Amino acid sequence: QVQLVESEGGLVQAGDSLRLSCAASGRTFSSYPMGWFRRAPGKEREFVATMAWSRGNPAHSDSVKGRFTISRDDVKNTVYLQMNSLKPEDTAIYYCVAGTRAGWTSRKSDDYAYWGQGTQVTVSS
Numbered sequence: 001q002v003q004l005v006e007s008e009g010g011l012v013q014a015g016d017s018l019r020l021s022c023a024a025s026g027r028t029f030s031s032y033p034m035g036w037f038r039r040a041p042g043k044e045r046e047f048v049a050t051m052a053w054s055r056g057n058p059a060h061s062d063s064v065k066g067r068f069t070i071s072r073d074d075v076k077n078t079v080y081l082q083m084n085s086l087k088p089e090d091t092a093i094y095y096c097v098a099g100t101r102a103g104w105t106s107r108k109s110d111d112y113a114y115w116g117q118g119t120q121v122t123v124s125s
Contacts (some may be wrong), residue, residue: 002026004096004116006019011122012086020081022096022116030074034082037109038092047107086123093118
């Protein structure tokens with residue numbers, strides 16, 4: 001059984017940094033896309049970042065580009081999201097995702113078969 005387990009988020013102040021991690025178990029995702037989505041209160045779920053494999057080119061949404069960085073450790077089967085210069089509008093539940101198409105990435109939530117339980121990140125002004 002595949003499981004994606006995100007690290008605990010937290011409450012931070014605007015301008016702070018926070019790193020999320022997500023460890024996968026049940027199968028190896030070293031050649032498969034892993035990434036992050038988020039859902040802010042009252043808003044639809046949105047793409048944040050994705051990466052096909054540890055040496056692949058990362059993709060970030062325009063709203064986080066330059067502030068957030070996705071990375072992976074395929075030996076540990078883990079994906080990370082380094083979040084810098086956090087803003088109140090980054091407040092959301094963050095979900096780790098993993099796909100099943102090798103070497104391929106997508107910004108569409110439907111293209112990811114596995115989802116973590118989500119972790120709350122709250123940024124105060």
